Amino acid sequence: MRTLGSWLAEHSIAIVSPLVLLAAWEWSSGRGVLREAFFPRPSTVAVHLAALAADGTLWSHLTTTLIRIGCAFALAAVLGVVLGLAMGLWRGLREGLDPVLAVIYPIPSILFLPLVGFLVPPGEIALIVTTAVTSFFLIAFTTTHGVRQIDRVVLEAALHYGARGWRLFTAVLLPGSLPSIFTGLRLGLGFALIVVVAVEIVSSSRGLGALLWLSWQILKVEDMYATFFVIALVGAVLYYGLASLQRRLLPWVQDAADR
Amino acid sequence: MLDDLPGRLYTARTALTRMSSRLPKVVVNDVSVSFESHGRSVLALDRISLQAHAGEFLCIVGPSGSGKSTLLRVLAGLLRQSAGEVRIEADHPGSPLTAMVFQEHALLPWRTVRDNVTFGLENRGVGRSEREARAREMLAMVGLTRFAAHYPHQLSGGMKQRVGIARALANDPEVLLMDEPLAALDAQTRTIMQEELLRIWATLGKTVVYVTHSLEEALLLGDRIVLLSARPGRVSRIYRVELGRPRGLEVRAAPAYGALLETIWAQLREEVVRAMADDRGSSADGSGA
Numbered sequence: 001m002r003t004l005g006s007w008l009a010e011h012s013i014a015i016v017s018p019l020v021l022l023a024a025w026e027w028s029s030g031r032g033v034l035r036e037a038f039f040p041r042p043s044t045v046a047v048h049l050a051a052l053a054a055d056g057t058l059w060s061h062l063t064t065t066l067i068r069i070g071c072a073f074a075l076a077a078v079l080g081v082v083l084g085l086a087m088g089l090w091r092g093l094r095e096g097l098d099p100v101l102a103v104i105y106p107i108p109s110i111l112f113l114p115l116v117g118f119l120v121p122p123g124e125i126a127l128i129v130t131t132a133v134t135s136f137f138l139i140a141f142t143t144t145h146g147v148r149q150i151d152r153v154v155l156e157a158a159l160h161y162g163a164r165g166w167r168l169f170t171a172v173l174l175p176g177s178l179p180s181i182f183t184g185l186r187l188g189l190g191f192a193l194i195v196v197v198a199v200e201i202v203s204s205s206r207g208l209g210a211l212l213w214l215s216w217q218i219l220k221v222e223d224m225y226a227t228f229f230v231i232a233l234v235g236a237v238l239y240y241g242l243a244s245l246q247r248r249l250l251p252w253v254q255d256a257a258d259r
Numbered sequence: 260m261l262d263d264l265p266g267r268l269y270t271a272r273t274a275l276t277r278m279s280s281r282l283p284k285v286v287v288n289d290v291s292v293s294f295e296s297h298g299r300s301v302l303a304l305d306r307i308s309l310q311a312h313a314g315e316f317l318c319i320v321g322p323s324g325s326g327k328s329t330l331l332r333v334l335a336g337l338l339r340q341s342a343g344e345v346r347i348e349a350d351h352p353g354s355p356l357t358a359m360v361f362q363e364h365a366l367l368p369w370r371t372v373r374d375n376v377t378f379g380l381e382n383r384g385v386g387r388s389e390r391e392a393r394a395r396e397m398l399a400m401v402g403l404t405r406f407a408a409h410y411p412h413q414l415s416g417g418m419k420q421r422v423g424i425a426r427a428l429a430n431d432p433e434v435l436l437m438d439e440p441l442a443a444l445d446a447q448t449r450t451i452m453q454e455e456l457l458r459i460w461a462t463l464g465k466t467v468v469y470v471t472h473s474l475e476e477a478l479l480l481g482d483r484i485v486l487l488s489a490r491p492g493r494v495s496r497i498y499r500v501e502l503g504r505p506r507g508l509e510v511r512a513a514p515a516y517g518a519l520l521e522t523i524w525a526q527l528r529e530e531v532v533r534a535m536a537d538d539r540g541s542s543a544d545g546s547g548a
Contacts, residue, residue: 157365160335161430162355162382171378175369252369252410
């Protein structure tokens, strides 16, 4: 068990650098180097953030966004891992789908919103499906790669020692691709956050994206920054949360996500 | 008294081996292997015939490209021969015919040392308590009891290879196959592992087929040495190593050791030179090297 002190010492740069940035901002905004109407001081933003939290506005929007990310990510993760594993295992499927995915993947996810609206009921479901699209492709890609990069020698040894069929899958192919799958999940979760905020901006009156956009439109700049900050915090918590989950679940991976 | 235990075990084993020494454990009969490479068929092994007797430590040496590993993979069932037959006598029903120790240890990185050792048993449906007992026994034999819960990446190269050996032995195979298991280790570790191997072999009396590129290693470990020729691999000659048992590093000082080393090296050298000439011939078509 590491003590809090040694943890702080180890991560001092990561802790100090944002603080320095905030201090610089506070100073330049207070001195008029930055226009306070557009760049309010962080301390002012903090007051507004507290107010948003106190009257419940923040929590309801935050909960909405988190539920959407949760649903979209679960959808993307389950379908992405299943398709990725299938593509990793069956060459025909891989070769057939690769070009299709390569074409679809770089399309900005937000553009799928109208298309998705034709396929599923518009509204909440369309929003979640659109959010899931890019994450799904990412997760499918990295999972396929995970299966492909399993060491041939290790695979041969596993076959030699009698692993076949379902057992070969659960004891060798799946654990062997887990490090890549986790990388895909982390990237996919990050993309889910980016896309959900974008989709909320264009198509919803609820959620952090909607709150941010509304604050901007009525020139409540401080609220906009407060929402900004919350979105960033959600991103960081999700990213590091999944990284620490990976360390816990995959203890055999060296330096998992440490660097 | 205890110091003499390996020696006495050896004597008992020798007596057993004498009785069964004419019993072939592994019979390789006219085995050929060819590969498809760039649309052409390349002969890797050409009508190999050899036998390993029960309890024998058989070493296979040869220049690189002579198909040593290919032969081992055929014995392991990882590769099918194009012609000829391989027969391995099964004395214990239920045991696998072979278990291989791979050159690059080939441990499953996501399994602990203990779970790597029990992997083959799990696949064969051996019960948990028996698996664990077997793992304990094997890890004690290779001196890794304290590392049972470690993951492979936490171990040194020598320790990983010990796990590889324990994994193979845990399956109690009829024949132990070893594919240059010590080649990747540093010189000191290799020397220690060679002595360990001799001790383990003397204790268990397994039939071993051992591929190495080191003549010194073959002379230290082997009862007989099969010398393969350069591509395609053929049995060039088979040497009997009359250096007594139990054998240790001191054997290197024996005159017979030097003489045999000299003899085999002269032949091996010829094969290596021919292999190099072949490589030049095939790679320098027209460029006139």
